[in-house]
Amino acid sequence: MTDRQKDVLDTVLRLLVEEGDALTMTAVARRASCSKETLYKWFGDRDGLLTATVQWQASKVRVATVDREGLDLASLSASLEGFARDWLRVISSDTSIALNRVAVGHAGSGKDDLGRIVLENGRFALARRLKPLLEAGREKGLLDFADAETAFRTFFGLVGRDVQVRLLLGDRLDLTEAEIGGDAVRATQQFLALYGAKTGPRGL
Template identity: 70%
Template sequence: MAATPDTADMEEPTARQQAVLDAVLSLMVEEGDQLTMTAVARRASCSKETLYKWFGDRDGLLAATVRWQAARVRAGRYDRPTLDIGTLRDSLKGFAATWLAVISSPTSIALNRLAIGHAASRKSNLGGIVLENGRFAIGERLRPVLEAGREAGLLAFEDSETAFRSFFGLVGRDVQIRLLLGDSLTLGPDEIARDAARATDQFLTLYGRADTSTNVLSAPEA
């Protein structure tokens, strides 16, 4: 049986399009609300006509950028019919680690600050774009992993959205709000790995089947 991806097949941006999306993220960090199609075209060394052809308009470009950033958050691959608690734990831990790495990056902080400002002022639909292509899309990406765990008898929950929100809270804690408010919090790879493992063990303590989870869960790392 082939391994199951953590998300449905999605059209991957070409290398050239990825360069454009990375240029958008860089400009958001540098210029914030002053992002324009002209600036993106100049930074990415392409024409505005090409941008409109690929992404439609500014909102389309922003939506693609958010999807590209959120695509870095993955739960890995797993064999659904033979899923065991060790593989489930590794998938959840991998998801947690990539999400923490993404939300603590300067590009995500700049993007989310901009989206919050636009949502408050109703200046644009950037807040809705970030919700739809960021938080909600990430939730849908992890849902199959959680449901596979339930089908395998490893997890016990009634509603996958509620289970996801619990996991999301355990992973994120107060990290994102502190970063958005300017706290000089720094998350290095080792700390991210420890936090991801701790959140995963806490989640499996809450939702793991007692007859399976207690055999593999390690004590939360200090």
């Protein structure tokens, strides 16, 4: 995406915080100082705009490029901690809370398919990006698990705990960078305690 398109998606996120379910293409065009025709050309309909917005939000959770040959316990831990920090920052942001509240409110309502959009381009997309790292760790003998999806769900749960649910329900958690960093380290250590290979890396 161009920087201009990213600016528009940031506008969508801000409007979701302010207006929630009332978000319209007209409001986005007005706030972003562009025409509705441009929005339709770039993103298609409202669902397309929301899909791009979710993808933009999820892209802020990064996964380090996997060096399968050089992967060791230290680099694996650092990558998992980085993923955890990014995800906690995203889910605790006002924009993410607003987006997920709208998605939950629409689930099963028939209004649009925002729930599916958030799942497919949020949680499921994050799983597709992190699983190669987990599988690389298994190949190197650093991790021991039978199913990558189960291992991912365990790590996801250890990172998020009850934080996202509490935020969606209005609990005013003010996560500092120090708290986010500590939670990321703790979740990684707990995950490695559960899934770390007991015999050490292969070849040792």
